[in-house]
Amino acid sequence: MKGTASSNSSPRWAIVAWALLYMASAYLSWHMDDPENNVAFAWFPAGVSVAAFFAHDRRRWPLLFIVFLASGYAVDLWQHHPPTQSAWIRLVSVSSDVATAWLSQAYARQRDDLHAVLGWLFTTVLVSALAAVTAIGGVAAVQGQAVLAGQTFWNIAYGAWGSNVSGVLFTVAILMGFIGFRRVEATPSPRAYAVAAIAWLLLAACTWYAFDTQHLPQTAAPWLMALTCVPLALAVLVTLAGGDRMGSLAMITMAAIVLYHSDQGLGPFFLGGFLPGESLLLAQCYLVAAAMLLVFVRILTRSFTRLRTQGEDERLYRLDLACGSITWDDPVRGGCAPGSLREMLACVHPEDRQALGTRLSGLGPAAALSRPFSFRYAEPGSPWVTIIDTNRGAIPGAAGTWIVGSWKTLP
Numbered sequence: 001m002k003g004t005a006s007s008n009s010s011p012r013w014a015i016v017a018w019a020l021l022y023m024a025s026a027y028l029s030w031h032m033d034d035p036e037n038n039v040a041f042a043w044f045p046a047g048v049s050v051a052a053f054f055a056h057d058r059r060r061w062p063l064l065f066i067v068f069l070a071s072g073y074a075v076d077l078w079q080h081h082p083p084t085q086s087a088w089i090r091l092v093s094v095s096s097d098v099a100t101a102w103l104s105q106a107y108a109r110q111r112d113d114l115h116a117v118l119g120w121l122f123t124t125v126l127v128s129a130l131a132a133v134t135a136i137g138g139v140a141a142v143q144g145q146a147v148l149a150g151q152t153f154w155n156i157a158y159g160a161w162g163s164n165v166s167g168v169l170f171t172v173a174i175l176m177g178f179i180g181f182r183r184v185e186a187t188p189s190p191r192a193y194a195v196a197a198i199a200w201l202l203l204a205a206c207t208w209y210a211f212d213t214q215h216l217p218q219t220a221a222p223w224l225m226a227l228t229c230v231p232l233a234l235a236v237l238v239t240l241a242g243g244d245r246m247g248s249l250a251m252i253t254m255a256a257i258v259l260y261h262s263d264q265g266l267g268p269f270f271l272g273g274f275l276p277g278e279s280l281l282l283a284q285c286y287l288v289a290a291a292m293l294l295v296f297v298r299i300l301t302r303s304f305t306r307l308r309t310q311g312e313d314e315r316l317y318r319l320d321l322a323c324g325s326i327t328w329d330d331p332v333r334g335g336c337a338p339g340s341l342r343e344m345l346a347c348v349h350p351e352d353r354q355a356l357g358t359r360l361s362g363l364g365p366a367a368a369l370s371r372p373f374s375f376r377y378a379e380p381g382s383p384w385v386t387i388i389d390t391n392r393g394a395i396p397g398a399a400g401t402w403i404v405g406s407w408k409t410l411p
Helices: 002-031 044-055 058-078 083-108 113-143 153-179 190-211 218-227 229-242 244-263 278-308 341-346 350-359
Strands: 314-320 326-328 373-377 385-397 400-409
Touching: 002 044, 002 058, 002 153, 044 058, 044 083, 044 153, 058 083, 083 113, 083 153, 113 153, 113 278, 153 244, 153 278, 190 218, 190 229, 190 244, 218 229, 229 244, 229 278, 244 278, 341 350, 350 373, 350 385
Parallel strands: none
Antiparallel strands: 314 326, 314 400, 373 385, 385 400
């Protein structure tokens, strides 16, 4: 009984932590807005909830949905927002977060890191647009007017869409750097950590200098715009030297400085000469571009790591479809080497078992079989590991029909 209580307490504390992070990010978003039109630079809670759905098993998604819905509604009431309007907007918002996570995972299931990220980007943009139109449209329908708070329907919907997209892309990129997404990362050396720490300090100083424009003339805007590229380069250096977690820490530092000054109307995006709304758009694009740069750097580093270790943990197999027996190229080398298809499927995670069984039956579509397939595998008494299966489908021959492929265990 004690072991059961302990194992259940960790997920409960994780749910509580996500709820607190959601509420804190909502409070921050409400108080960090464009001084020109009061639109939030980014709706960070959307990114928090999408990252939480990514990080947890789908059996916990209903609980997370209820927790985020209640947390967002509580913050809205604390900020004295209309109860009915807030309930509708929170329902649409959290529902769109679930849809973003589900569609992104469904698309990424049998694809590499690059295509998984591109699918997530497209899904975020599309779902956020539908959510913005639905949420603002519902409020406009209830109020019976197309102009809300002095702004047209489309202006408000566009602002909500941009804020949600910025929040999801930026926050998920940071949080997944801490949590890990298909992580393939060696521990940096002390010298690499020192380089990353120095680059992080330079990033903070450079970002502060570029955005603290209180005493600078409007003519300084061009060279300050160019100076904003330096923190991006330093963020890349921090990630390459210190790893994903230090890269996320660098991004948090940079974003905090940017938002602090932008909230006061300072920085190269607010020096003047821009049309209404352009300063907000530039700030959003800057944060999103920084986050996406970090994501693609992670993809490249993982790709190089996998190329460097290719062959060290990759094993060839031959599956006889007639009897289900499996022959491995080097069974004495260690690692996962089940002797039959039934034995293999018994060790596969329940959520992946049916998909892998269909794949190894030789009946799946050729386009799906040609793509790498990741699944979780654990022999009795061992922890779960992620394995990438690659094969070209059934190969008929005189002695029977075979599937020839390879397994690669991710670090």
